[in-house]
Amino acid sequence: MASSDSSLELGPPEPVPTGSALRGRATRRATDTLDAWRSDGAARWLFIWPAVLLILVLSIFPLVASIALSLSKLAFQQGGIDLKLVGFANYQQLLFGLERSHFLGVLKPPNPNGWAIVLATVALTVAAWARAARSDHRRPVGLVLRLVGGILLVGSVWVVVGALASEGGRPGALIVTLIFVFVGILLQYALGLGLAMLLVQQVPWRRFFRIVFLIPLTITPVGVGYMFLMMTDTSKGPLEPIWVSLGLRDFTWVTDPWLARLAVIIGDTWQWTPFVFIVLLAALESLDQEVREAALVDGAGRWQSFRHITMPAILPVTTTIILIRLIEGFKIIDMPNILLGGGPGTATQSMTLQAYVDWNTLNLGRSAAISYLLLILVSVVATVYVSFVRRRVTDLA
Amino acid sequence: MSRNRMVAAAISTILVLTACNTTASPSPSSPAPSSPAASVPASAPASAPAASASAVAAASPGTKFAGANVNILTFNGPQVAEPLQRRAPDWEQATGGHVNVVAVGFQTIYDKALLDASTGTNSFDAYVFNPQWLGDFTGPGYLLDLTDRVTNDPQLDWQDIGPFFRDFNASYNGKVYTIPLDGDFHMVYYRKDILDKDGLKAPATWDDYLTIAQKYNGQDLNGDGQPDYGSCIAKKKGAQSFWWIISIAGGLLQAKGTNEGAFFNATDMSPLFGQNEAITKALETYAKTAEFGPPDELNQDVGGSRGLFTTGRCALTMDWGDIGTLTPGTYAEDKTGATITPGWKQILDRASGKLVACDATTCPNAVDGVNYAPFASFGGWSGAINAKSPAANQDAAYDFLSYMSSPAISGIDVTLGKTGYNPYRTSQFTNTAPWLAAGLSQAATDNYLGAIKASLTNANMVLDLRIPLTKRYEQDVLDTAVSQYLAKELDAAGAEQAIADGWNAITDEVGRDKQLAAYVASLGVQR
Numbered sequence: 001m002a003s004s005d006s007s008l009e010l011g012p013p014e015p016v017p018t019g020s021a022l023r024g025r026a027t028r029r030a031t032d033t034l035d036a037w038r039s040d041g042a043a044r045w046l047f048i049w050p051a052v053l054l055i056l057v058l059s060i061f062p063l064v065a066s067i068a069l070s071l072s073k074l075a076f077q078q079g080g081i082d083l084k085l086v087g088f089a090n091y092q093q094l095l096f097g098l099e100r101s102h103f104l105g106v107l108k109p110p111n112p113n114g115w116a117i118v119l120a121t122v123a124l125t126v127a128a129w130a131r132a133a134r135s136d137h138r139r140p141v142g143l144v145l146r147l148v149g150g151i152l153l154v155g156s157v158w159v160v161v162g163a164l165a166s167e168g169g170r171p172g173a174l175i176v177t178l179i180f181v182f183v184g185i186l187l188q189y190a191l192g193l194g195l196a197m198l199l200v201q202q203v204p205w206r207r208f209f210r211i212v213f214l215i216p217l218t219i220t221p222v223g224v225g226y227m228f229l230m231m232t233d234t235s236k237g238p239l240e241p242i243w244v245s246l247g248l249r250d251f252t253w254v255t256d257p258w259l260a261r262l263a264v265i266i267g268d269t270w271q272w273t274p275f276v277f278i279v280l281l282a283a284l285e286s287l288d289q290e291v292r293e294a295a296l297v298d299g300a301g302r303w304q305s306f307r308h309i310t311m312p313a314i315l316p317v318t319t320t321i322i323l324i325r326l327i328e329g330f331k332i333i334d335m336p337n338i339l340l341g342g343g344p345g346t347a348t349q350s351m352t353l354q355a356y357v358d359w360n361t362l363n364l365g366r367s368a369a370i371s372y373l374l375l376i377l378v379s380v381v382a383t384v385y386v387s388f389v390r391r392r393v394t395d396l397a
Numbered sequence: 398m399s400r401n402r403m404v405a406a407a408i409s410t411i412l413v414l415t416a417c418n419t420t421a422s423p424s425p426s427s428p429a430p431s432s433p434a435a436s437v438p439a440s441a442p443a444s445a446p447a448a449s450a451s452a453v454a455a456a457s458p459g460t461k462f463a464g465a466n467v468n469i470l471t472f473n474g475p476q477v478a479e480p481l482q483r484r485a486p487d488w489e490q491a492t493g494g495h496v497n498v499v500a501v502g503f504q505t506i507y508d509k510a511l512l513d514a515s516t517g518t519n520s521f522d523a524y525v526f527n528p529q530w531l532g533d534f535t536g537p538g539y540l541l542d543l544t545d546r547v548t549n550d551p552q553l554d555w556q557d558i559g560p561f562f563r564d565f566n567a568s569y570n571g572k573v574y575t576i577p578l579d580g581d582f583h584m585v586y587y588r589k590d591i592l593d594k595d596g597l598k599a600p601a602t603w604d605d606y607l608t609i610a611q612k613y614n615g616q617d618l619n620g621d622g623q624p625d626y627g628s629c630i631a632k633k634k635g636a637q638s639f640w641w642i643i644s645i646a647g648g649l650l651q652a653k654g655t656n657e658g659a660f661f662n663a664t665d666m667s668p669l670f671g672q673n674e675a676i677t678k679a680l681e682t683y684a685k686t687a688e689f690g691p692p693d694e695l696n697q698d699v700g701g702s703r704g705l706f707t708t709g710r711c712a713l714t715m716d717w718g719d720i721g722t723l724t725p726g727t728y729a730e731d732k733t734g735a736t737i738t739p740g741w742k743q744i745l746d747r748a749s750g751k752l753v754a755c756d757a758t759t760c761p762n763a764v765d766g767v768n769y770a771p772f773a774s775f776g777g778w779s780g781a782i783n784a785k786s787p788a789a790n791q792d793a794a795y796d797f798l799s800y801m802s803s804p805a806i807s808g809i810d811v812t813l814g815k816t817g818y819n820p821y822r823t824s825q826f827t828n829t830a831p832w833l834a835a836g837l838s839q840a841a842t843d844n845y846l847g848a849i850k851a852s853l854t855n856a857n858m859v860l861d862l863r864i865p866l867t868k869r870y871e872q873d874v875l876d877t878a879v880s881q882y883l884a885k886e887l888d889a890a891g892a893e894q895a896i897a898d899g900w901n902a903i904t905d906e907v908g909r910d911k912q913l914a915a916y917v918a919s920l921g922v923q924r
Contacts, residue, residue, distance in 0.1 A: 073906060076537045076865070081515045098902055102877070170886060235691035236704055244623075254696035257884070341635030344695050345884030346877065357635070360504045361869040362511060 070368035090369035099366070102346055102354065105172030107162030114165030121157045125150040152380070172346070173354040173370075174377070179261060180268065180336075180350060181329040185322060187269045192276025192321075199277075200284040210281070217274040225338030228267040232339065257347030260340050264348050267335045272328075276321055283317040284310070319389040323382060330378045351377075462494030465793035469780075470510055471525035473500035476817025477579075477778050480810045481525065481801065488800050494793040507533075507868050514539040514783060522786040523794035525578060528776040529871075531569040532864040532915050541782040544573045546795055553799040554824075559853050562821045565655060565860050566776045570918040575779035576798045578807065580821025582738075582773040582858065583644045584848050586720045588618060588712050589734030599736035600713070601767050603645060603682050606739050610689035610713050619709025619728055627689030629702040629711035634880035636698035639871045640774040641715060642879050646670070646679035647770035647859040648740035649752065652760040658920045659770065659859045660870075662747060666904055666913040670875065671897030673750035677889045678743075680882055687883065695883055706733075717774070718819030721845040722812060725836030733841065735848035737855065740769035762857040771852035772859040777821060812837075819849075826850055864915040866903050874899030 070090055072083040094103040110118060132138060132146050160178070163171040171179070195213055199206050216224065230237045232253045243251060253263045287310065295305050311318075333352040336342055342349035342357070349357075351374045358367035471478050478500040485496040499521065501509060510524050511533055534540045547555045547567075553576065555563065562577045585606065587599050591613065600606040606628070614627030631637050643659070650669050651659040661668055670676055687694050691705065699716065706714040709728035714720065715738065724730045743752040744759050753759055760768040780798035782791050800806060804824045811820045812835035820826065826849070832842040852858065862870060875896055882892035904912045 075907070076511065076515050076533060076539075078537050080517065080537075098898055232693075232696075233701070234693050236701070236708075236710075250692045252693040252695075254693050255884070257886075260696075337635070340696055341633050341880075343634030343880050343884060345634070345881040345886035347884065347886075357873060360508055361866070361873045362508050363869060363873070 066368045066371065069364055070366075070372050072365050074362065074364045086365065090365045091373070093366065094369055094373065101170075101172060102349070103172045103174060103351075103370070104159060105163035105175055106168065106170040107159060108166035108169040110161045110166050114161040117161050117165060118154070118158060122154055125154055149384075170346075173349050173351045174373075176261065176346075176348060177330060177332065177350045177352075177374075177377075180265060180332050181326065184265050184268045184272070184329055184332075185325050187265065188273045188276050188325065189318070189322065191269065191273045193280055195273070195277045196280035196284055199281055210278075213277055214274045216271045217278075219271070221271060221334035222338060224267055224271045225334045228263065228270075228335070229339050232263050254340060254344055257344060260344055260347050264332075264335050264339060267339060268329075268332060271335075272325065276325070279317060279321050280314060283314045287313050315393060319386075319393070323385060323389075326382060326385060327378055330374060330381075458493060459491045460493045462492040462789070462793040462796065465494040465789050467494060467496045467522045467790055467794045467797060468499060468520060469496060469523045469525060469794065469797075470499045470501065470506060470513075470521040472503050472506060472778070474817055475500075476815060477525065480578075480813075480816045480818065484801060484806060484810075485797070488797050492793070492796065494797070496797055510534075511539075514785070517785070519783055519785045521783055522790040523780055523782045523798060525778050525780045525798075528566050528575050528577075528779040529861050529863050529867050531574055531781075532867055532919060534781070535569045535572075535574055536865060536915070539784055540574045541784045541786075541791055541795075542572050542574065543576065543782065543795070547573050547576065550799055552796075552803050554804055554822075557804055557822045557824050558802075559821050559823065561655075561773065561853055561858055562777065566773065567779060569863070575781045576795075576802050577777055577779050577821050578798070578802050579777035579779070579811075579818040580849075580853075581717050581775045581777035581819060582771050582852055583640070583715055583717060584735050584771070584852060585738055586706060586714050586716060587734050587736065588613075588709075588729070588732055589844070590732040591618060591712065592734070599734055600739045601765070602741060603648075603739045606713060607682065607685055607689075610686060613712035614689035618712060625710040625712070626691050626705065627712050628686045629690050629694070629697075629705045629714045630683070630686050631697050631699045631702045632683075632687060632695050632880075632883055633698045633701075634876060638879050638883070639876040640772070642679055642683050642875070643859070643861075643871075644715060644738055644772040644774060645682050646675060647738070647772045648768045649675035649678060649743060649745050651770050651857060651859055652744045652755070652762060652768050654762065654856050655858050655860050656920050658916065660862050661913075661916055663913075663917055663920065666909050666916065668897050668900040669745070669747070670893070670900065672890060672893040673745055674752040675745035676893050676896075678741075678752065680879070680889050680892060683879070684883055718845075718849060719814065719817065721837070721841075722814040722819075722835065724841070725814075730836075731838050731841055733844075735845050737769055737848060737851045738771045740764075740767040742766055742768070744768055762855070768857070769855055770857045770859050771855055772861070774861055776861050776863075778818065820846070860920065863919040864912055865907055869903050870900055874903070 069083070071085060071087060073086050073089070075082040075084065093099050129143070129146050129150055133143055160171075160175055163169045163175050199210055199213075203209075219227075231239050234240060234243045234248065234250075234252050243249060253259045292305055292309050295309055300308070331352050332350050333356060336348040336350055337353050337356070340348045342353050351370055355367045355370040355374070358364075358370065469481065471481060478498055481496070481498045485498065489495055506524070506526050507530060510521065510526060511530075512518075513520050514534070515537065531540070547553055558567075558577055559580065562580055563573075567573050567575045567577055585600060587609070592599065592609070595612075597609060597612075600609055610627030612627065613625075615624045617623060618625040630641055632641075647659050651657050657663070659669060690711075691697065694702075702711070702714050703716065703720060703723060705711045706716075706720060707723055707727035707729045709732070720729075720733065721735060724733050740763075742755050744755055745751075746753045746759075755763050755766055755768050760766075762768065780794075780801065782794050782798070786794065801810075804822060807818070807822060808825055808828060809831050810816045811818045811825055812831045825831075826846050829839070829842050829846070832846070833839065837845065861867075864870075878887065878892045878895040878899070881887040881895070882889065887895060
């Protein structure tokens with residue numbers, strides 16, 4: 001536009017440009033164009049919007065569509081699908097209706113141990129809220145949120161205790177998932193850290209072991225599921241002679257619900273410990289050895305060195321690993337499905353597996369509702385974890 | 398908006414549209430539907446001998462279906478897909494058409510096929526699937542009516558197909574929708590050598606079954622010095638348990654012929670699988686068989702029990718027809734007997750929910766006082782054609798399915814364990830040469846086919862459930878409740894209540910009248 005405007009201006013005639021001047025003007029114009037392209041505005045249009053549109057199409061739309069699905073019932077009819085809006089009926093069925101025993105479990109009045117846990121939780125929650133209320137930094141919104149969080153916490157503990165610490169209670173898919181996640185991650189972290197601590201030493205064959213320890217991570221979860229299916233088969237599996245030689249011919253993993261859950265946790269731990277191990281190994285190898293050596297020279301023991309130097313140094317990596325495993329762990333499906341089909345009974349049926357069964361029987365509304373409840377659960381746990389860890393890391397800093 | 402921004406916006410739009418176009422519109426030359434499933438080219442190496450197929454292959458290339466590209470969705474077994482993949486090249490050579498077998502996991506076929514048809518995607522021209530799902534597919538009109546085609550097709554020889562499979566399995570509401578490729582129902586297999594040695598007969602009732610299982614449990618049945626098992630019946634959740642419990646309960650629920658039905662009262666759609674003495678008895682019997690089975694039977698599917706039986710580790714098992722074709726070359730070869738699924742000497746009085754003794758009135762089809770009700774579980778893999786598929790592909794798909802079911806081809810395939818297909822044609826019983834060629838002895842062939850015939854000719858055969866949302870009734874509600882009972886999470890009354898509540902909820906969701914009409918329609922064909 002500038003060039004056309006200038007042609008309309010009245011004034012002394014410009015000198016006829018020479019060849020080099022023309023080239024210079026062209027170069028300057030090209031540079032101006034490039035500068036314009038490099039401007040934030042153009043970059044936003046060229047680079048950001050396509051990505052935003054793709055994310056909208058590929059992520060947000062399914063997210064919104066699945067909310068609609070979770071509020072609907074699906075029926076097949078001539079020429080297509082009829083999605084009938086049923087409000088929160090799918091959620092109601094899972095939390096209070098016919099599917100409650102499968103989803104939440106069978107909840108009974110707590111036994112003495114259960115009551116102790118519930119009362120302790122209530123006491124701690126009230127104490128924490130009272131402390132926050134007395135704090136100089138208190139804000140009304142924060143107090144309300146803490147109150148809601150406290151009620152949710154006590155409610156969750158009540159459900160878990162009603163299923164696990166009661167006479168005749170039984171955990172449903174939600175609690176089974178929590179067991180898989182928390183017990184699994186605890187084991188994976190402990191083993192992964194132990195292996196990493198071992199291989200960070202100058203032990204013989206450390207490169208070989210580093211590769212060997214990583215192998216489970218390279219196998220597809222379905223493959224790991226079938227491998228553990230064979231290994232836990234005590235009547236005709238490849239390990240049958242070992243079971244027999246140990247006098248465990250009639251031993252079985254699968255008739256007892258807790259042993260079945262343990263089998264799933266062992267398989268999951270076998271697969272995911274290498275992930276924890278390799279990340280922690282990298283973190284440990286990057287530590288400044290001089291600090292540790294200085295501490296040892298100053299008389300610190302190995303445990304003190306580990307507790308006060310190593311652990312704080314790897315805390316940021318630890319928090320990230322645990323967060324990743326938390327989010328991944330909640331989606332556990334391959335191992336319980338292939339190993340036990342969610343059985344015996346519903347002992348190993350995770351939330352994702354329950355959603356999968358519903359999807360397979362085209363109960364799409366309920367499947368979507370389970371998925372949304374899982375999303376809420378993961379979001380709450382991850383948010384609480386991150387805020388807790390951030391405070392701890394800040395305190396340490 | 399400046400010129401640069403407009404240019405940038407235009408480029409962005411073009412990029413997005415290009416990206417969307419690439420993902421949404423596959424190249425026309427792409428033969429396979431966009432799917433995460435394992436798409437297996439049909440022109441996989443053909444390995445099995447087949448006299449008639451070889452003759453077809455030797456002929457000059459045909460042009461009858463030149464240009465037709467048929468996508469068939471089926472089970473990745475590897476059984477079931479195997480014969481389709483192996484036979485396709487011969488059919489392609491003879492007709493000029495092309496078959497693409499899309500093989501997926503068993504649990505995936507139903508939702509993939511139904512969503513494909515209902516959303517109008519129509520990636521598949523044909524399905525080789527479970528005829529139990531006809532209720533879901535025929536109501537909305539997703540399947541092509543094959544009635545006229547099958548009756549006028551000399552290649553198929555419709556009348557050679559067993560009446561049960563023709564009239565019940567392939568038909569829905571009086572019309573033919575599928576071409577049978579397989580005949581499925583349960584039978585009991587037993588170790589003929591040891592029962593003969595001890596002068597015992599094959600079990601006629603489930604009480605006999607338990608007695609024999611108890612007798613042989615813990616004995617060395619295959620000479621390896623280790624104790625073996627009296628009974629092997631799979632009990633894994635998410636596998637086949639719901640079919641076994643129907644088989645055991647069948648003789649307690651249905652006595653007056655296939656049309657009576659064994660799942661619901663045909664007057665008000667109230668579930669027979671509810672709180673009554675028949676289901677209690679069936680659950681207790683199923684659980685009792687576990688006492689004489691391997692310790693981890695609760696986590697064994699049918700593959701596990703087949704492995705144990707063919708290696709000689711079980712005295713008894715219940716299975717489809719597959720055991721008969723799997724025994725050649727195993728320990729159980731020529732040691733195996735087959736018999737009709739055991740029955741009961743009692744029957745459910747549907748009004749009172751109590752069991753009453755069988756007599757001429759209550760059990761008109763009883764033999765020696767035993768009410769047999771062999772269960773056509775699953776029904777057998779069957780080929781159906783998408784009603785919305787292009788006409789040329791429908792014709793080609795029909796011809797391929799007809800070719801697969803033709804007596805010359807199917808007569809060989811049903812004798813091979815790797816196909817997963819079991820006999821369903823009259824000619825497959827009369828012509829024993831392929832059975833002998835497959836490795837069965839004459840005695841084993843006669844025994845095996847005799848047991849199948851006894852089941853097929855029984856007027857009281859139980860037809861598997863075939864109404865809308867059948868899969869949810871059986872593979873979700875029934876399977877979960879039975880699994881919970883076996884794992885002692887529920888007692889018998891609790892399991893029965895869970896089944897009845899779950900089934901009633903599904904019925905009410907679809908509409909009781911609609912489901913009742915579908916149930917009656919599925920049973921309504923007179924033989």
